[in-house]
Amino acid sequence: MKAILLSLLSALPAAVAPRAQVTALRAGHLLNGDGKVTKNALVLISGGKILAVKPGGALPAGAEVVDARDLWVTPALVDCGSSMGLAPGNATEEDREVEPAVRAADALDLTDPAFKRALASGVGTICVLPGSKDVISGLAAIVRFTGKDGAPRIVNPAAALVAAMGRDPVAGNIRFPSSHYFRRPTTRMGTVWLFRKAFFDARAASPDTKDPGIRILREALAGRLPLRILARPEFDIRTALNLAEEFNLRVAAVDEAQEAWRVAALLRSARVPAALAPSTRISRADMVKQEWNFAARAAAAGIPAAIQTGRGGGGLSLIAQARTAYRLGMEKGAAFRAVTLVPARILGMEKRIGSLEKGKDADLVLWKGDPFGPAGKVVCVFCGGRKVYGRTPSSKEGSK
Amino acid sequence: MRRNTLFWISSLLGALPALPAPAQDVLVLRAGKILVAPGKVLPRGTMVVREGKVFALGRDLATPAGAKELDFPTAVVVPGWVDSWTQATSAGETQELSTAWTPEIRAADALDLESPLWERFARWGVTSVVVTPDPAQVGGGLACLVKTGRKARLVEKALFLQFSLTSRARNRERPPTSLAGQVALIRRNFRKAPKEGPLARALSGKLPALFACRTPAEVQAALRLAAEFHLPKVLLEAPQACRPLPSLLEGSGVGLILTPPGKEAPPWSLGIPAALAGKGLPFAFASACPSYPPVELRLLPAPARRRGLDPVRALAAVTVTPARLLDLSWRIGSLRLGRDADFLVLDGPPAHPGSRILSVFVEGRPVWTAPAGAAKESPK
Numbered sequence: 042m043k044a045i046l047l048s049l050l051s052a053l054p055a056a057v058a059p060r061a062q063v064t065a066l067r068a069g070h071l072l073n074g075d076g077k078v079t080k081n082a083l084v085l086i087s088g089g090k091i092l093a094v095k096p097g098g099a100l101p102a103g104a105e106v107v108d109a110r111d112l113w114v115t116p117a118l119v120d121c122g123s124s125m126g127l128a129p130g131n132a133t134e135e136d137r138e139v140e141p142a143v144r145a146a147d148a149l150d151l152t153d154p155a156f157k158r159a160l161a162s163g164v165g166t167i168c169v170l171p172g173s174k175d176v177i178s179g180l181a182a183i184v185r186f187t188g189k190d191g192a193p194r195i196v197n198p199a200a201a202l203v204a205a206m207g208r209d210p211v212a213g214n215i216r217f218p219s220s221h222y223f224r225r226p227t228t229r230m231g232t233v234w235l236f237r238k239a240f241f242d243a244r245a246a247s248p249d250t251k252d253p254g255i256r257i258l259r260e261a262l263a264g265r266l267p268l269r270i271l272a273r274p275e276f277d278i279r280t281a282l283n284l285a286e287e288f289n290l291r292v293a294a295v296d297e298a299q300e301a302w303r304v305a306a307l308l309r310s311a312r313v314p315a316a317l318a319p320s321t322r323i324s325r326a327d328m329v330k331q332e333w334n335f336a337a338r339a340a341a342a343g344i345p346a347a348i349q350t351g352r353g354g355g356g357l358s359l360i361a362q363a364r365t366a367y368r369l370g371m372e373k374g375a376a377f378r379a380v381t382l383v384p385a386r387i388l389g390m391e392k393r394i395g396s397l398e399k400g401k402d403a404d405l406v407l408w409k410g411d412p413f414g415p416a417g418k419v420v421c422v423f424c425g426g427r428k429v430y431g432r433t434p435s436s437k438e439g440s441k
Numbered sequence: 442m443r444r445n446t447l448f449w450i451s452s453l454l455g456a457l458p459a460l461p462a463p464a465q466d467v468l469v470l471r472a473g474k475i476l477v478a479p480g481k482v483l484p485r486g487t488m489v490v491r492e493g494k495v496f497a498l499g500r501d502l503a504t505p506a507g508a509k510e511l512d513f514p515t516a517v518v519v520p521g522w523v524d525s526w527t528q529a530t531s532a533g534e535t536q537e538l539s540t541a542w543t544p545e546i547r548a549a550d551a552l553d554l555e556s557p558l559w560e561r562f563a564r565w566g567v568t569s570v571v572v573t574p575d576p577a578q579v580g581g582g583l584a585c586l587v588k589t590g591r592k593a594r595l596v597e598k599a600l601f602l603q604f605s606l607t608s609r610a611r612n613r614e615r616p617p618t619s620l621a622g623q624v625a626l627i628r629r630n631f632r633k634a635p636k637e638g639p640l641a642r643a644l645s646g647k648l649p650a651l652f653a654c655r656t657p658a659e660v661q662a663a664l665r666l667a668a669e670f671h672l673p674k675v676l677l678e679a680p681q682a683c684r685p686l687p688s689l690l691e692g693s694g695v696g697l698i699l700t701p702p703g704k705e706a707p708p709w710s711l712g713i714p715a716a717l718a719g720k721g722l723p724f725a726f727a728s729a730c731p732s733y734p735p736v737e738l739r740l741l742p743a744p745a746r747r748r749g750l751d752p753v754r755a756l757a758a759v760t761v762t763p764a765r766l767l768d769l770s771w772r773i774g775s776l777r778l779g780r781d782a783d784f785l786v787l788d789g790p791p792a793h794p795g796s797r798i799l800s801v802f803v804e805g806r807p808v809w810t811a812p813a814g815a816a817k818e819s820p821k
Contacts, residue, residue, distance in 0.1 A: 128658060131608075134625065136616030147624035147665065150658030152685040171621060179621065253629060 063087045064426070065104040066405075068114035072412065074382035074396025076374025084114065086403040089426035094397050109407050109434055112420060115377070116397050117165025117404035120359050121316050121384035122269070122296055122349035125169055126153040126184070126193075132352070133172030134179065138210060138225055139239040141257040143179035145171040146198035151184070155354060156193040160186055160430045162358035163406040163419045166385075166394055167193075168200060170296070170352060173209035173271050176226065176235040177202065180257070181269060183388060186422075191429025200388060201293050202261050205271035206232060206280050207327045233280060240288045267293035267389065269316070273327040275300040282311050294387045297351065299323065299335045305342030314345035314387055317379070319362045320369055322351060336379065337370035346375070347383040364413055373413055402426075407434065467491050467508035468782070468805050472518040476791060478775035479757040488518065490782040493804030498778060516799060519756070519791040520776050521568025521783030524738050525763035526678050526698045526727035528575050529558050529587075536575040537582070541610065541617060542630055544640045546582035548572045549598040558730075559593035563801050563808040565737050568783035569773050571727075571763075576605035576653035576678075579623045580630060583639055584651070586769070588783070590801075590808030600767055601649040601676060602639045606659040624662050631670050646673025649768065651698070653678045657685045664693055676766055678727070681745075682710040687717050696766035697722065699758075700729040701736045714745035718754045725763035743794040752792035 071082035085092040188194035216227040243258035260266040270281040294316040301315035385395025403426035421431030468490040475486035489497040534551040574582035586597035642648040652663035681702035702710040742755035764774025789796030
């Protein structure tokens with residue numbers, strides 16, 4: 042009796058398994074998040090997750106087959122910094138210079154066509170950053186296309202605490218205390234002073250404080266909330282890392298770090314990735330030295346470098362930015378890592394997105410042609426195993 | 442309970458019209474058609490108004506001795522229109538710009554009841570007007586209800602609590618300066634709301650909370666706040682030129698007050714009301730007075746009708762729907778028994794913009810009558 046029961050129980054999963062719908066994707070070229078290309082790969086998907094990625098092999102029985110043998114397959118891209126969905130000029134709360142409780146998620150317009158455009162260019166996850174006109178400007182939001190019919194949805198309204206060094210929080214501030222518009226800081230010294238004061242105050246505050254801003258700063262002090270610090274020139278990056286070290290803060294990335302390659306050793310030893318601004322928008326602000334191939338140099342110097350579409354928006358799509366960096370000298374694999382695996386790590390989502398590996402979300406893009414080629418074009422996008430954009434090339438039932 | 446009692450009492454009394462009741466303050470109105478509520482027509486009807494309320498409805502009810510009688514054999518009587526969102530009062534008096542958080546201020550305290558505006562509202566067929574504080578404060582204040590006519594009357598001091606997410610409530614002179622800042626301010630104050638007062642009543646659903654919005658981002662911010670704080674009764678004020686309104690509001694349970702699309706509105710904005718009606722979403726038209734040029738409430742549904750809004754819905758959007766959204770359907774918005782006798786006498790179909798208003802009555806008293814030459818038909 043017991044034996045029968047046992048055998049029945051052990052037979053159960055085997056009986057159930059074939060019923061869970063498996064999709065087998067036959068990829069002509071698989072360009073993975075690590076930048077490596079596999080020809081004639083097979084990706085097995087079930088329940089929105091990736092079951093296996095194989096270099097070819099037999100199709101499993103009963104699987105739905107998506108034939109992409111003449112297409113390129115990649116993980117969906119990850120944009121780790123943008124201002125999509127935020128009204129221009131309305132991204133920063135300028136009431137005070139330290140606004141940890143202001144959330145980009147609160148001002149997001151998910152009906153902004155920019156989200157649709159991003160999806161159509163192969164982006165599956167977007168991090169929206171509040172503006173940079175404050176020393177601490179609030180919380181970044183993560184948006185994924187997992188809503189109804191592939192609509193964008195806020196999956197994390199408090200992904201990181203966003204801060205800025207350099208000229209951005211200073212720009213436009215009036216330095217005369219007699220003025221109605223007087224606002225600190227007006228120098229880099231003032232910026233750092235405000236940053237340190239905020240964290241000193243948060244540390245000194247009582248643990249059961251009700252102040253939402255201080256609670257958020259304390260989360261960051263406890264290492265539960267990572268920081269994203271805007272720092273373009275070399276000395277701002279140094280300042281950011283010094284501050285992080287002083288308060289033992291976890292820095293997810295230094296943003297728009299054009300001169301990251303000049304402080305490569307420091308970033309490597311601090312294990313801080315650089316989220317680079319688009320190569321098409323080289324900032325001359327902040328006394329940054331002009332260097333067209335800063336992305337290539339950062340990657341060559343061994344810094345994990347991500348490319349973002351950046352605040353301001355309106356520029357090229359993320360894949361076009363990666364292509365630009367590639368043409369300016371960045372190695373192809375590094376350029377692709379910079380829009381997939383590295384930004385996934387910056388967002389703390391490397392266990393779910395950024396590459397096609399067993400157990401990760403089935404976020405993938407089918408391209409006609411090499412995504413880095415001039416004619417590379419998105420055919421369709423899957424998010425969590427669901428097709429959210431485009432048309433599946435051709436699907437037929439596998440042999441039973 | 443209150444409505445039912447009123448209904449039974451008045452229908453009982455209405456069944457006994459022959460009783461020699463004291464007939465002071467009684468008006469008997471006979472008309473070609475009485476539109477009790479949108480879609481509910483009483484042809485060749487008689488309406489008895491007593492002490493400003495609809496007392497009886499029927500056919501050929503007898504006139505008690507001493508009662509005033511009016512007969513409009515071919516005219517249509519419809520409920521008075523409700524303008525559900527205005528700042529109709531002395532210019533600037535509803536803008537408290539000094540601070541962003543003022544949930545206790547009341548538009549009722551800035552009313553100028555002597556203003557000629559109220560008579561103009563009556564002339565345009567509007568018998569009830571909601572006046573709100575200007576959406577220049579984030580935590581805006583309380584709206585009130587005014588009955589129009591030369592002798593306008595304040596009848597309700599705390600109709601709903603208004604919050605503003607519009608760009609008017611953010612500026613560089615005074616915090617907050619951004620939409621995220623407005624939301625953060627509202628959240629901070631909701632979390633530490635006092636146990637009593639308008640804010641507490643809005644949070645518990647005893648008072649509707651209205652969010653004034655202009656852009657899709659602001660509408661989404663309002664809906665997220667409503668969900669985050671489980672606000673039981675939420676109204677949204679948004680202009681017609683806010684394209685994703687129908688898809689955003691679907692399934693949200695939020696009542697919508699539609700303000701005019703504006704002078705340079707794109708043509709698609711005129712189709713928004715029909716799209717909302719198609720999804721079964723409740724909405725009311727409002728004039729947002731004082732807008733420039735002044736907007737006549739009765740002209741707002743007309744372009745929407747050309748884009749497919751049916752006439753019953755169009756009329757409901759200026760009568761029963763605003764009354765229901767404002768929790769005032771026990772009092773205004775229809776001519777059911779026991780409701781205030783606020784009505785218009787029209788010479789044509791009520792939803793037709795070409796129909797002329799012959800007379801306007803507020804609580805049974807005429808507040809405006811068309812000049813004799815202008816009307817095709819005058820009361821006998």
